[in-house]
């Protein structure tokens with residue numbers, strides 16, 4: 001069974017988004033996201049899909065929505081989290097990978113956290129205003145398996161540290 005991996009960039013105050021977009025400019029983290037999700041199926045909420053506006057290359061997008069009229073032929077569409085995970089498992093097998101990535105936003109992280117095996121967290125050294133948040137983690141249930149601080153890029157609003165957590 002493919003592992004369920006949450007990938008998120010989270011500020012010190014838990015913020016992940018504001019007004020349908022990201023609260024920062026962090027090209028280095030987008031590069032990290034691209035590398036982490038490459039060649040894998042990615043599940044996202046409809047609002048996150050809208051904010052990206054198109055399927056990201058090199059990956060398969062699974063968009064979760066309750067809107068029965070939502071239809072696109074360039075992404076997979078799921079009406080429930082269970083359906084999204086089932087499509088993710090099937091696509092992971094077809095793509096020859098053992099991970100299903102959940103890339104947000106806040107509602108999707110909350111809905112999948114209990115089933116996640118791993119979290120790849122970019123901890124951003126900012127505390128911006130936000131209206132979307134990452135759920136609080138019970139650190140008795142997670143152990144850090146790696147931690148890395150990439151060099152801050154010229155165009156990055158802040159430094160960030162990538163921590164990989166695995167469920168205990």
Ligand SMILES: NC(=O)c1ccc[n+]([C@@H]2O[C@H](COP(=O)([O-])OP(=O)(O)OC[C@H]3O[C@@H](n4cnc5c(N)ncnc54)[C@H](OP(=O)(O)O)[C@@H]3O)[C@@H](O)[C@H]2O)c1
Pocket residue numbers: 007008009010015016017018019020021022044045046047048049051064065066067078079080081103104105106107108109111132
């Ligand atoms: N920092 C990061 O790493 C990161 C990552 C991703 C997104 N973001 C940010 O997060 C914000 C968006 O997050 P959000 O929490 O507002 O929205 P979201 O999780 O992206 O999408 C929410 C939508 O997903 C659908 N949905 C959620 N749960 C569902 C379920 N159980 N069954 C069926 N459909 C379900 C619904 O779509 P319908 O309304 O169509 O029914 C819901 O309105 C944006 O600001 C974005 O930029 C940040």
